[in-house]
Amino acid sequence: MATAQQSASNDWQAINGQHHLHPFTDIKDIKEKGALIIESAKGVYLTDSDGDEILDAMAGLWCVNMGYGNPELAQVAQQQMNQLPYYNAFFKTAHPPVAKLSSMLAQLAPKNLNHTFFTSSGSEANDTVIKLARRYWAVQGKPQKNVIISRTNAYHGSTIGAGSLGGMAPMHEHGTVIPDVEHIKQPYWFEACCELGKGITVEEVGKQATQALVERIELLGVDRVAAFIAEPIQGAGGVIIPPDNYWPEIKRICEHYGILLIADEVICGFGRTGQWFGSDYYNLEPDFMPIAKGLSSGYLPIGGVMVSDRVTEVLLEKGGEFNHGYTYSGHPVCAAVAVANIELMQRTNIVETVNDKTAPYLQKAWAKLAEHPLVGEARGLGMLGALELVQDKAAFKRFDSDQGVGMICRDHCINEKLMMRAVGDIMIISPPLVMQESDIDTLVERAHKALDLTQKTLAT
Numbered sequence: 001m002a003t004a005q006q007s008a009s010n011d012w013q014a015i016n017g018q019h020h021l022h023p024f025t026d027i028k029d030i031k032e033k034g035a036l037i038i039e040s041a042k043g044v045y046l047t048d049s050d051g052d053e054i055l056d057a058m059a060g061l062w063c064v065n066m067g068y069g070n071p072e073l074a075q076v077a078q079q080q081m082n083q084l085p086y087y088n089a090f091f092k093t094a095h096p097p098v099a100k101l102s103s104m105l106a107q108l109a110p111k112n113l114n115h116t117f118f119t120s121s122g123s124e125a126n127d128t129v130i131k132l133a134r135r136y137w138a139v140q141g142k143p144q145k146n147v148i149i150s151r152t153n154a155y156h157g158s159t160i161g162a163g164s165l166g167g168m169a170p171m172h173e174h175g176t177v178i179p180d181v182e183h184i185k186q187p188y189w190f191e192a193c194c195e196l197g198k199g200i201t202v203e204e205v206g207k208q209a210t211q212a213l214v215e216r217i218e219l220l221g222v223d224r225v226a227a228f229i230a231e232p233i234q235g236a237g238g239v240i241i242p243p244d245n246y247w248p249e250i251k252r253i254c255e256h257y258g259i260l261l262i263a264d265e266v267i268c269g270f271g272r273t274g275q276w277f278g279s280d281y282y283n284l285e286p287d288f289m290p291i292a293k294g295l296s297s298g299y300l301p302i303g304g305v306m307v308s309d310r311v312t313e314v315l316l317e318k319g320g321e322f323n324h325g326y327t328y329s330g331h332p333v334c335a336a337v338a339v340a341n342i343e344l345m346q347r348t349n350i351v352e353t354v355n356d357k358t359a360p361y362l363q364k365a366w367a368k369l370a371e372h373p374l375v376g377e378a379r380g381l382g383m384l385g386a387l388e389l390v391q392d393k394a395a396f397k398r399f400d401s402d403q404g405v406g407m408i409c410r411d412h413c414i415n416e417k418l419m420m421r422a423v424g425d426i427m428i429i430s431p432p433l434v435m436q437e438s439d440i441d442t443l444v445e446r447a448h449k450a451l452d453l454t455q456k457t458l459a460t
């Protein structure tokens with residue numbers, strides 16, 4: 001007989017199945033199988049509607065950096081709701097939370113970034129950055145210098161602008177793609193090995209990927225190219241960590257040709273790499289940094305674009321009115337929670353703890369998973385990790401994609417009470433920064449068990 005809790009769980013699944021259209025989900029599939037209903041969460045554990053506790057190795061969607069159920073963030077939201085639940089930042093008005101947040105961000109970010117345009121999401125941030133980068137050149141009499149170069153397999157969001165920056169073909173099939181966005185290859189060592197069926201040096205992969213930028217700029221003509229956009233470490237594409245020679249050379253190329261550099265920090269920002277920003281990790285001083293997710297630890301939707309002094313100066317001098325903005329740009333409750341989240345991060349020294357302790361511990365444990373017969377590569381950096389599931393390690397041979405090995409493994413993870421995501425046959429993690437060593441042990445144990453079970457399923 002079903003317990004009361006299971007009946008409640010079935011109810012929510014049924015109601016949800018009838019009326020909710022999910023993001024990035026096969027509609028028929030979810031109607032048939034029902035969604036996993038998450039009812040509450042505390043620290044690094046989710047509780048589903050059956051009462052089961054699931055270790056969240058994804059920090060929600062790469063965002064709940066300070067963990068769930070922090071009373072301080074909830075109190076700040078309540079207090080700001082009472083004091084000023086909404087006012088806008090259009091037409092020469094502002095409010096204390098947005099003023100405070102913009103000043104805190106200027107203190108935290110690489111030293112050349114001192115202004116922020118606020119949005120409610122990373123996608124809106126990337127739509128904004130397209131307009132800002134093009135405007136920077138247009139107001140200087142170069143409207144034709146409007147091409148943005150991005151990378152294949154990149155994810156920069158789902159709106160039409162941000163989706164166009166992204167380099168994932170299935171997303172482009174769903175809607176119009178804006179013109180004047182170009183894609184070049186990503187610095188993806190493991191994939192290069194799989195394509196060749198043998199090893200290749202990481203330096204060579206880095207060199208080819210940077211050379212691709214030079215070639216595309218030369219092909220288009222530098223007078224056409226406004227900017228290059230990339231994540232410091234590519235997240236949703238499968239946690240792709242660039243070789244050491246990649247970023248210094250990209251930085252040099254952008255400087256050499258005088259094109260703007262956009263570092264999408266939506267995932268890498270706010271401690272994920274063990275530094276405040278991925279740009280700090282790679283020693284970049286980008287012209288723009290789109291931010292979101294960890295800015296509020298996902299407690300409320302807020303994002304933005306941090307803008308460099310060289311861009312701000314041109315816009316101040318020649319820009320005039322910037323005809324762009326969102327009703328919720330710099331929303332006071334979201335901004336107040338972001339301020340409290342940053343203060344919490346600073347007070348608890350979380351970024352230093354990640355860098356000195358948690359990330360090294362995680363990476364050491366994670367690297368051992370490479371010994372598993374299914375794992376072709378276990379890579380990671382900071383609080384990010386990926387496992388490449390392969391058919392034959394020595395030959396760098398992947399599974400046929402229609403075998404759905406990543407999804408098989410993901411289902412086993414969930415049965416083992418571990419929330420880990422599959423990108424094709426790459427299993428990825430992006431745990432909350434507040435994970436303790438004991439949580440990491442549990443994470444890796446459960447991941448190992450899920451790999452064993454995947455191997456068993458494949459053998460039957």
Ligand code: PXG
Pocket residue numbers: 061120121122123124126155156157158231235236264265266267292293303
């Ligand atoms: N840039 C990057 C680098 C991202 O990862 C966005 C922009 C867009 O942010 P918003 O807030 O509009 O979603 C993202 C979002 C996944 C997954 O399955 C990743 C994201 C969003 C949803 C799912 O890995 N990243």
